[in-house]
Amino acid sequence: xxxxxxxxxxxxxxxxxxxxxxxxxxxxxxxxxxxxxxxxxxxxxxxxxxxxxxxxxxxxxxxxxxxxxxxxxxxxxxxxxxxxxxxxxxxxxxxxxxxxxxxxxxxxxxxxxxxxxxxxxxxxxxxxxxxxxxxxxxxxxxxxxxxxxxxxxxxxxxxxxxxxxxxxxxxxxxxxxxxxxxxxxxxxxxxxxxxxxxxxxxxxxxxxxxxxxxxxxxxxxxxxxxxxxxxxxxxxxxxxxxxxxxxxxxxxxxxxxxxxxxxxxxxxxxxxxxxxxxxxxxxxxxxxxxxxxxxxxxxxxxxxxxxxxxxxxxxxxxxxxxxxxxxxxxxxxxxxxxxxxxxxxxxxxxxxxxxxxxxxxxxxxxxxxxxxxxxxxxxxxxxxxxxxxxxxxxxxxxxxxxxxxxxxxxxxxxxxxxxxxxxxxxxxxxxxxxxxxxxxxxxxxxxxxxx
Ligand SMILES: Nc1ncnc2c1ncn2[C@@H]1O[C@H](COP(=O)(O)OP(=O)(O)OP(=O)(O)O)[C@@H](O)[C@H]1O
Ligand SMILES: [Mg+2]
Numbered sequence: 001x002x003x004x005x006x007x008x009x010x011x012x013x014x015x016x017x018x019x020x021x022x023x024x025x026x027x028x029x030x031x032x033x034x035x036x037x038x039x040x041x042x043x044x045x046x047x048x049x050x051x052x053x054x055x056x057x058x059x060x061x062x063x064x065x066x067x068x069x070x071x072x073x074x075x076x077x078x079x080x081x082x083x084x085x086x087x088x089x090x091x092x093x094x095x096x097x098x099x100x101x102x103x104x105x106x107x108x109x110x111x112x113x114x115x116x117x118x119x120x121x122x123x124x125x126x127x128x129x130x131x132x133x134x135x136x137x138x139x140x141x142x143x144x145x146x147x148x149x150x151x152x153x154x155x156x157x158x159x160x161x162x163x164x165x166x167x168x169x170x171x172x173x174x175x176x177x178x179x180x181x182x183x184x185x186x187x188x189x190x191x192x193x194x195x196x197x198x199x200x201x202x203x204x205x206x207x208x209x210x211x212x213x214x215x216x217x218x219x220x221x222x223x224x225x226x227x228x229x230x231x232x233x234x235x236x237x238x239x240x241x242x243x244x245x246x247x248x249x250x251x252x253x254x255x256x257x258x259x260x261x262x263x264x265x266x267x268x269x270x271x272x273x274x275x276x277x278x279x280x281x282x283x284x285x286x287x288x289x290x291x292x293x294x295x296x297x298x299x300x301x302x303x304x305x306x307x308x309x310x311x312x313x314x315x316x317x318x319x320x321x322x323x324x325x326x327x328x329x330x331x332x333x334x335x336x337x338x339x340x341x342x343x344x345x346x347x348x349x350x351x352x353x354x355x356x357x358x359x360x361x362x363x364x365x366x367x368x369x370x371x372x373x374x375x376x377x378x379x380x381x382x383x384x385x386x387x388x389x390x391x392x393x394x395x396x397x398x399x400x401x402x403x404x405x406x407x408x409x410x411x412x413x414x415x416x417x418x419x420x421x422x423x424x425x426x427x428x429x430x431x432x433x434x435x436x437x438x439x440x441x442x443x444x445x446x447x448x449x450x451x
Contacts, residue, residue, distance in 0.1 A: 004028050004029035004030050004121075005029065005030075005031075006030055006031070006051035006052060006121055006124070007030070007031040007032070007033070007048070007049060007050050007051050007052075008025055008030045008031070008032050008033070008050070008051065008052045008053075008054060008117070009032075009033045009034070009035060009041060009044060009045070009048075009050045009052070009053045009054070010022055010025075010032060010033070010034050010035070010054050010055075011034075011035045011036075011037070011038065011040075011041045011053060011054065011055040011056060011059070011064070011067060012034075012036070012055070012056040012059070012083070013036050013037060013056065013059040013060060014056075015036070017056070018034040018036070019034075021054065021113075022034055024110055024113065025113075025117070028114065033048065033050070036059075037059055037060065037061050037062070038055070038059060038061060038062035038063065038064065038066055038067040038070075039061060039062060041053065041055070041067055042067070042070055045070075045071070045075060045078070050075075050078055051077075051078060051079065051121065051124055052078065052079045052080070052081060052117065052120055052121060052124070053067065053071055053078060053079070053080045053081070054080075054081045054082075054083060054117075055067050055068065055080065055081070055082060055083065056082075056083055056084060057082055057083070057084035058084065064082055064083075064084070065082075067080075068080045068082065068099055068100045069099070071099075072099035076341050076343070076381070076383050077341065079101050079120045079121070079123070079124055080099065080100045080101060081100060081101055081102040081103070081104065081116060081117070081120055082100040082102070082103050082104070083104045083105075083106060083108075084103075084104075084105060084106065101119075101120045101123070101344070102116045102119060102120050104116050123344045123347075137322050138153075138322075139153045139156075139157075140153070140156060140182035140185075140186060141178070141182065142156075142175060142178055142179065142182060143319065143322055143323055143326055144316060144319045144322070145318070145319060145322060146311075146315075146316040146317045146318070146319045148311035148315055148316055148317075149311070149316055149319060152179070152308065152310060152311070155306065155308050156179060156182050156183055156186070156308070157186070158306070159183050159306045159308065160182070160183050160184075160186035160187040161187070161188075162306075163187075163277050164305045164306050165258065165277075165278045165279070165280070165302065165303055165304075165305045165306070166180075166183060166279045166280070166305070166306040166307075166308055167243075167280050167281070167282070167286070167303045167304040167305075167306070167307055167308065168180060168279065168280070168281040168282075168308045168309075168310065169281070169282055169283070169285075169286070169307070169308070169309050169310065170281075170283060170309060170310030170311070170312070170358075171283055171310075171312045171356075171358055172283045172357065172358065172360070173313075173357045173358035173359050173360030173361060174283075174310040174311070174312060174313065174358045174359060175310055175358075175359055176241070176281040176283070176310060177196065177239070177241065177281070179308060179310060180194075180196070180237075180239045180241075180279045180281060181194060181239075183237070183279060184236070184237040184239075184277070184279070187237070187277065189235060189236050189237060189277060192233075192234075192235040192236030192237075193232055193233055193234075193235070193236035193237070194233075194236060194237050194239065195229050195232050195233040195236065195237070195238045195239065196239040196241055197210070197211065197229050197238060197239065197240055197241060198241045198242055199240055199241060199242045199243055199245050199246050199250075200241070200242035200244075200245030201242070204247055204250075207246070207250060208250065208253065208266060209222075209226075209228065209266050210228055210229060211228050211229050211230055211253075212228045212230055212253075212263055212264065212265050212266055213225070213226050213227045213228030213230070213231050213265040213266070214226055214228070214265050214266035214267050215265050215266070215267040215268055216267075217267065218265070218266045218267025218268075219266070219267070222266075222267065225265070228263075228265065230257070230263045230274060230276060231263070231265075231274075233276050234274055234275060234276060235275055235276075236276070236277070237276070237277040237278075237279060238276055238277070238278055238279070239279045239280070239281070240254070240278065240279070240280040240281070241280075241281050242281070242282060242283075243280040243281065243282050243286075243303065244282045244284045244286055244289055244295060248296070251295065251296045251299050252296070254299060255296060255298055255299045255302060256271075257274075257278075258278060258299070258302040258303070259302065261273060261274060261275075261276075262274065263276075278303070280303045286300055286303075286304075287300070312355065312358055313355040313358040313359055313361075313362065314353075314354050314355050318351070320350050320351055320355070320362065321347060321350065321351065323359060323362055323363075324342070324347075324350055324362060324366055327362065327363050327366040327367070328340055328342075328366050328370065331366060331367050331370045332370065335370060335371075337370065337382070338380065338381045338382075339381060340369070340370060340373055340381055340382040340383065340384050341381045341382070341383050341384065342384050343383060343384065343385045343386065345385060345386035346384050346385050346386045346388065346389060348386070349386050349389050349393050349394055350362075350389075350393070353393045365389075365390070365393075369384055369388060369389075370382075372388070373388060391416065391448075391449065391450055392413065392416050392417070392420075395409060395412045395413040395416060395447070408447070411443070411447070412443075412447035412449060414433075415429070415433065415440070415443055415444065415447065415449060416447075416449050418432050418433055419444075419449065426440055426441070426444075
């Protein structure tokens, strides 16, 4: 355990306790300071950077509780731990309420002390790594350190080296377009065009001429020959986004392109060979659409040569924090503000939330938080606490650890979602939930769900 490098301030009016704690903690690599009163501690904290304050509860003068309050209010980067010989339930409750991260009752063993210190500092380290994080924590401009994302990077790397068609799947907002660009810009065709086409966003009637181009006189209004996306992508990559939205007729035409590697403009009878790399993406389960007869099986196999599945954000562990910091840094730059400071409780909420909108939802949330959180003085860092996060995130704590959630938590979250989906209409929400309005009203009140 010689890797400990944090600074700990020990506050106790008993010189023996101070010395003992200093010796024990120094042996573990910590830098230690001592203070015999809360007042001396405050003076020292003004001059020195301290990571953790371990304070006695009862001391002459200001109490340990006052010190905890002082640190909580003035030093958001410092953790506090309370030690006392007067272990009472009330004392413990109050210590935690005031903001002490840990509460240790005398007498305690060295092991108990180290365990408590480790728990507190783990959070601190997480937050620190987060502040540093972002730079280089990922590849191809895609952030992520989780095993799930490392696998994605491996597939991108392999796919980029080939000309094979890639089907990118993943929930909305997981970064499919980002990945498509990464494949193209790391491939030998990086210098040629990357042409994204939103198949779901172009009206059916237009999609064909947009994709394939048309020759003069092909239809009324075709005053001159115009290139389509396929011609523009010659030598480069075409990205067919939302591929599941294409009509059966369009699916046949795309299949022909992938089979023959030829493209015919609208109004041309014969196709011309093209050198185009095809990437496609969808946030629906294409295989299921195939089973239901809503998507051509042959086209599915032509697209799914390399399958690249993006994990939802809730399966990426601490990447959530990495991304949160990255977006915070980006918006801090845009708004010309210092980086905000996330409290441990806020981080826990972010980690526990299920992120149905994935990275995009996180990006939007951080942007909104930074707009709303006004620091007291311009150069101060805004502090973002759990209470600053939207309600539906807080109800979702522990979603990642799904088996540790209480029924009430799940119920509150579900009610909130149904209410949102019904535009706040309680009669309709009650009907969906299968309960009467009175019960719904009671639950809304009990869980403090905003109207
Ligand atoms: N791993 C990541 N690192 C950094 N930014 C990311 C990451 N993943 C996604 N983003 C950002 O999140 C936003 C959404 O990503 P993107 O548009 O690629 O998602 P998508 O899967 O195509 O979503 P949709 O299904 O809604 O089209 C973008 O602003 C993107 O830059
Ligand atoms: Mg997209």
